[in-house]
Amino acid sequence: MGLLSKKDAALIKDPLADNNPITIQVLGICSALAITAELEASIVMSISVLFVLGVGNVVISLMRNIIPSKIRIIVQLIVVATLVIIVDLVLKAFAYELSKTLSVFVGLIITNCIIMGRFEAFALGNGPWRSFLDGIGNALGYAVILIIVGFFRELLGSGTLLGIPVLGDPIEKTGLYAFGYENNGFMLLSPMALIVVGIIIWVQRTRNKALVED
Amino acid sequence: MEKRTDKNSYTVIFAIIMVLVVGSLLAYLAASLKPTITENQRLEKQQNILYAMGVNNNDESSAVFVSTEEAPKLFSDKVSEQIVLEVKDGKMISQMTRQEYMDANNGQEPYLIDVKKQKSNAKDGKARKLPLFVGKNKEGKTVYVAPIYGKGLWDAIWGYVAIDENMVVQGAYFDHKGETPGLGANIKQRYFMDDFYGEHLLTESGAFKGITVAKGNADPKNEDKMDNEVDAIAGATITGDGVSAMIKSDLKLYKPYFDNLKKQAN
């Protein structure tokens, strides 16, 4: 990465694995559980968070010297909420079809603690460019987990990926289903998302012993 | 040394400026975009009603509306009449044609009646207005489309159900505000909505029963149309119950109209 210094590149790379917002920092869990029954929803949510976190981090970073410390949480929450509402209103007016797909996520984005967490931990103490990189990096780290969970839940739960059947037709008994394979409807239930994330943590920490707790 | 930003006066002034800026920005946006948004919602309602009536561009597997450009023309062509019924305490108290309704309500079209508001009116003991859209489907059969409204797991769900004069479903469209993607959100998928086609809302004896979205349905292929049941979506129990509940509570109110229709025919 010629464009970025080593320190800046770390801002993007670290959250992807060793400092992942979901599996290490424990941020943004609620949304990771609520929407990962489908790969498509995971991708849409990831892109929305990428946008909000990138822009929000820059805005907060620019305001960091004028925000009164006593009410900084309110200010941060209002900045996120305003950003999301503006995007929602504009989409409703000019891209109505898209807005219907996204409206489900509006509430989840505002309450996503990954956004507040990064504002508080990074944007309040760093310049706009570095905050932007941090936002992008963390959003990508969040996206990686969401997409992995979404991939497995949709594949094992409904036998499709992005809505396209990949394992054959369960009613006509073609493909894998001809051999007696069945979709595991259990994977579609939200508690299974918790267990899949748990397994991801297991795999990650087995590969990198430094992350093991206790 | 105390920082400038820690002072109470600064905090108060900052808060006031923030509220003013954010408030006026949002108010300005909301006010200036409102006409476009209302127009979009109006077209969507037309598309929804047409969809339930069977006027749509469905391909093999997914639900596709008629385009927004075509919608207004198709709507005025296909929907031959919009009836407004008024119900109070479970009794029908009046029936208006589209023209009568528009004359009484500053030219507002009946399909723009806010179902949610009417439902809360009924809860307060006031009369509830029930719109009913009459038209012909592809087979040339007369169908009646009724809007329904209810609650899912997270937020509101609603829909439009087309029925014939025997209260047999001829088409259905469901939508939601924020159900779980992949689970409850699938009520707007073809495989769920198409299941309703041909289901009876009445029992064989003619009493109103509704249609239940049933788990552990003995009839997953949905061949028995008289069982008042369709197959539920796995993992979406509460949304499914919401669909059953809104069909039962809202479509029940239309029964007197169809009873009258039958009496007149005899």
Added chain:
Amino acid sequence: MFQDHIKIKNMEHIELFFKSIFIDNMVFATFLGMCSYLAVSKKVSTAVGLGAAVIFVLAITVPLNWLLDQYVLQPGALSWLGAEYADYDLSFLSFIMFIATIATMVQLVEIVVEKFSPSLYNSLGIFLPLIAVNCAILGGSLFMQSREIATLGLATTYGIGSGIGWFLAILAIAAIREKIRYSNVPPALRGLGITFIITGLMAIGFMSFGGMLTGGDEEAKEETTVAAQVVPTEMNTELANNTKIEE
């Protein structure tokens, strides 16, 4: 007659109360407030502190936001100001207003508690800022709005119930985490990993509460049994007509 009325009113409260604790449990059914649930559940004592603070804040903010929703935000809510305000629809502001109320209340509670009960402040204090960003709190207010809870009293019941549900969840997981230290968990799963998996299993357990009948369901059941009894013989057709729901 009057006593019956009170009974019905109470039933409504009791039903909503238990429903919000068990069936609609914030953590296990809707997965809200997960972040602080996972981060602050290492010890029972801290978990109790945070749980109590959540009950307290939910019990205050849900009714407060209910008032805000009824008299300011809903379409037509401003009609108490005069007929010319009846057409205003401020519902696009609800997210911001709810969040502002919550953050303000949390900060106010912090100041008041610090002033009047230093000992309570010492045990609760550090958790209060955490609560403003706990999505269970905002979730409580948003559910209150979307589920159209009818009265101020019910909103309070709902707030307290959801709070207790959250308290119960964090207390349970903290107790398990204290004990699991003595178990032979694979090293890579220790801490966060096993907590995720246990929470998943607990959530599956809580799903069984979804089968509990509430008052509304029973009514629906009776209705269907009446309809089901009506065998379409000629003798029964008349009976069926009499039991028609509309008449």
